[in-house]
Amino acid sequence: MEALLSLAFDNLSSYDGPKVRKGLRQVEGLLAQICLSSARDASPPSSPTRSSADASSTGGIKSLAELSQDLAFREFFKLQEGFEWNVAMRLVSTLDRLMGRGYSDGQNDLLILGALDLIQGVLLLHPPSKSLFSREQNMNLLLDLLEPVNCPAIQSATLLTLVTALIDTPRNTRTFEALDGLLAITSLFKSRSTTREVKLKLVEFLYFYLMPEVPSDPSKPGARAAAQRSPSKRARGRVGRGRRRLHARDGGEAGAPGPVP
Template structure:
């Protein structure tokens, strides 16, 4: 396990897209084996989680480096009108976002790696109307995963204007319906109660505060909150501290 993680780490940190692709497939393999073990290929979750606590073996760190590299290459390919590279890198970006989702679901402490305005700004670059729908949807999905029970990450996303970007994408007439539906789910998530603990208290906002902030970018937020309270898509809401 340690050898595979180190090899994946090194490949993901490469500046060569083909090498990054190899590292990505290795990371996918690890996540799959841990989350869906078989008799022939069983990786104990406890061992994986223990290794994720180490800088040497944590997979989220190199994935974020590869993510940044791929966003850069994708932009350059678009500017150069290199359709083949653009298509390849778009697929890799979607795949790495999926892996990043899996990693934080398996190891929630890795969410703290996203408490960086530079990292979150990379997501913002994918929240443009000009980006492929698959990238827009994957980016919004991953944002939800990295922010669950992490008010500190959500506040960082607000600081870089991330919420405003999601709203602009949602309101744009050219935005695909699939992206709009994903953005709508994001708004429901955003308006949900945040955890109340000593760790989160300095960064926590109440639902009323978030509703007021979201209303600066979006209309009918009252209606969104009413729908959330009525249909409870994420289950029963704990409003004991709101």
């Protein structure tokens, strides 16, 4: 598995669009192998009249309980605990490079959509990776993708990624609030240029956001370790998201305002 991840990471770190696309497909293929049963063709259909298409569509998907007992999933989960093989971290870096190109075209938008979809999947398979979005720089990536300059498909995918990153993770929610994320959501909803489909996603997000916060289940893998982390202090400074992102990239050099007394 390390060899497969190494090949995928090499492609994801490239500035060449086709190589990035190849890396995304390699990660997608690895996740598909983990989530789908490899022995589905070995077991005969329960009915002789049942078609092979029905058998492949219903017999190969593993439940969450089955995944926790799968050796491939256990190996993948173990590798994600270290920064060297963490897929979510590499996908976030890839997303940052794609956004930093300074232009928008169909191919680049498709790569961004692919990265967002994979981030959602990885966060669901390895919930401790959600801690990446407790950092302002990474949360800002998602908030920047909600800007009106981005296409509706990217805005919708970003909202789904936000929900995945915030669910059962109060620390990420505090970072989202400290960066005026709720203001970004409401501003996008009020904008006349926002499409109906995106507004429906925004309503769904607000419905989720207004639900009472529930701590993570301590019985889930990695939840106990996440619960032991101290909650982050709510940021007091209020500056633009783009300026926060630039400050984070520059390593905290001069130009960032101090906290408001």
